[in-house]
Amino acid sequence: MTRLERSPREVGGLLLRVAALIFDECALSTIVRPAIADMQHEINQADTRGKRLVAYVRGLWALAKLAVVVPFEGPQSVISGGTVGRVAIFDERVLTIMFLPYAAGAWMFLGELAWAALAGGVLLGVGLRWWHNRHPARIPAPMTWLGSDINFSSIPVGGNAGGLICMIGCAAILVAGMPAFAWFLAATSASGALLAGALFAWHGTRAAGRHSRSSLLGRA
Amino acid sequence: MDDRELRLPAKERLILDLLVSTGPLYGLRLVELSEGRLKRGTVYVTLARMEAKGYLVSEQEPAPPGAIGLPRRLYRSTPMGERVLQAWTVMAKQLAWEGI
Numbered sequence: 001m002t003r004l005e006r007s008p009r010e011v012g013g014l015l016l017r018v019a020a021l022i023f024d025e026c027a028l029s030t031i032v033r034p035a036i037a038d039m040q041h042e043i044n045q046a047d048t049r050g051k052r053l054v055a056y057v058r059g060l061w062a063l064a065k066l067a068v069v070v071p072f073e074g075p076q077s078v079i080s081g082g083t084v085g086r087v088a089i090f091d092e093r094v095l096t097i098m099f100l101p102y103a104a105g106a107w108m109f110l111g112e113l114a115w116a117a118l119a120g121g122v123l124l125g126v127g128l129r130w131w132h133n134r135h136p137a138r139i140p141a142p143m144t145w146l147g148s149d150i151n152f153s154s155i156p157v158g159g160n161a162g163g164l165i166c167m168i169g170c171a172a173i174l175v176a177g178m179p180a181f182a183w184f185l186a187a188t189s190a191s192g193a194l195l196a197g198a199l200f201a202w203h204g205t206r207a208a209g210r211h212s213r214s215s216l217l218g219r220a
Numbered sequence: 221m222d223d224r225e226l227r228l229p230a231k232e233r234l235i236l237d238l239l240v241s242t243g244p245l246y247g248l249r250l251v252e253l254s255e256g257r258l259k260r261g262t263v264y265v266t267l268a269r270m271e272a273k274g275y276l277v278s279e280q281e282p283a284p285p286g287a288i289g290l291p292r293r294l295y296r297s298t299p300m301g302e303r304v305l306q307a308w309t310v311m312a313k314q315l316a317w318e319g320i
Contacts, residue, residue, distance in 0.1 A: 012290055016290075027268075030264075030267075030278075031265055031268050032264075033293070034247050034278075034292065035247065035260070037289060037290035037291060037293065038246060038260075038292055039248075040289030041248070041289060041292055042248060044288055044289060058260065059260075061261065062260040063261075065261025066261060066262075069261070069265055
């Protein structure tokens, strides 16, 4: 029996087991299970092998996208539509664009080792998510989202001074271990700073423009 | 009030519009009706966010005997979601009327 001739329940069961390693229960129940259920239904409704294959591939692609998008969805972004969540939801291509130059740079320096690094990174990410779900740094309220975070000695590290220290430390370790990366690191840091500055400026301009143009909001 | 709270993102507006005009829908059906404006890879995240905001509610379909696979989730708009959509539509018309 080929994989596509298995029942939709079997396909969904395997995907659910994999998803349980990556997502927490809240994400599983509100996002992943509905996606898998719709995929199973679509596969079940397909009357030809070709349509089943298309439904299967589309479903897998959708779940792969979810694996990228959901970790960016913390409690704040879910409730208020925060910046990170909006970037992930409304333009996930930004993430791909950010990843491609990094992958190209890594390929130049590491060659085929880049694939191993990519696979290792994915496995490490899954492992970290698995550990974080079972040993959260803070006790989650029932049915609230567990956002991904890094913390040192219970100090949350995010887009703040702690995050900056963390990144500088990572860069220092990288350069100490692989001096050939120094120029690559300098170039990507400069590009990242320029891009961040441009994004801040763009968002600032848009926010200011909205307030000045909108008379209703201006009166509120 | 935070500026973000004043906005109803286009995809949320579209989902509310579809749910109000068509009635309760499954995630995949929303994607089909949106004619490419909603993607199946991200629609469930948007739906979960809208549920957290109180714009819609969801329930699992009752599984018929002998059904194959997981029960699907059916989404319906809440009165609050409908009011938000209505308010947003009125505001958009007002802004358009002022030539903005």
